[in-house]
Amino acid sequence: MVALVACGGKPKQPATTIGEDGNACERGRCLEDFANQVRARKDETRACFDAFLTTKPGTKGRVVINYRVDASGTVVETSQGMQDDQIQDEMLVTCISDVLKTVKFASSPSGKTTRAYHQFEFSPR
Numbered sequence: 001m002v003a004l005v006a007c008g009g010k011p012k013q014p015a016t017t018i019g020e021d022g023n024a025c026e027r028g029r030c031l032e033d034f035a036n037q038v039r040a041r042k043d044e045t046r047a048c049f050d051a052f053l054t055t056k057p058g059t060k061g062r063v064v065i066n067y068r069v070d071a072s073g074t075v076v077e078t079s080q081g082m083q084d085d086q087i088q089d090e091m092l093v094t095c096i097s098d099v100l101k102t103v104k105f106a107s108s109p110s111g112k113t114t115r116a117y118h119q120f121e122f123s124p125r
Contacts, residue, residue, distance in 0.1 A: 026114075028106030034069070034116045037103050048095035049122040052087075060123035061087040065096055069114045073105040081117055096120060 025031070038045075053059060064081030078097035080086070100118075108114065 026108055026110065026112065029108060029114050031116055034105060035118060037105055038100065038118045041099055041103060044099045045096050045120055048092055048099065051095065052089055052092040053124060058124060059087060061085070062122070063087050063093060063096060063120045064117055065093065065100060066115065066117045067100050069105050069116065071108040071111045071113060073107045075101045075103060
């Protein structure tokens with residue numbers, strides 16, 4: 001039996017990497033990559049909370065948003081997480097979700113959809 005192996009040029013870089021959480025993920029699509037992209041929009045999500053405060057002054061707390069990013073890097077689905085002790089307000093969740101839907105994440109080299117979440121912590125200024 002003879003096996004022939006040919007290669008040329010540079011070796012391909014793997015499409016996956018290990019995220020800070022220790023799990024394998026595609027380059028640019030690890031949870032910390034997503035979190036960095038969402039944190040870059042903190043002024044916009046804070047504006048959502050500030051608008052909410054006009055109806056419920058003094059409120060503080062967290063909101064967890066689950067989202068799904070398609071292979072092209074577009075957020076195609078959002079929902080509020082089911083964790084206890086969250087601010088429950090449909091307009092606030094919708095506003096934050098609308099901000100998330102404008103974020104363009106890295107595309108998936110292998111055509112995968114990625115599910116992620118982000119926890120927003122809010123308090124009055």
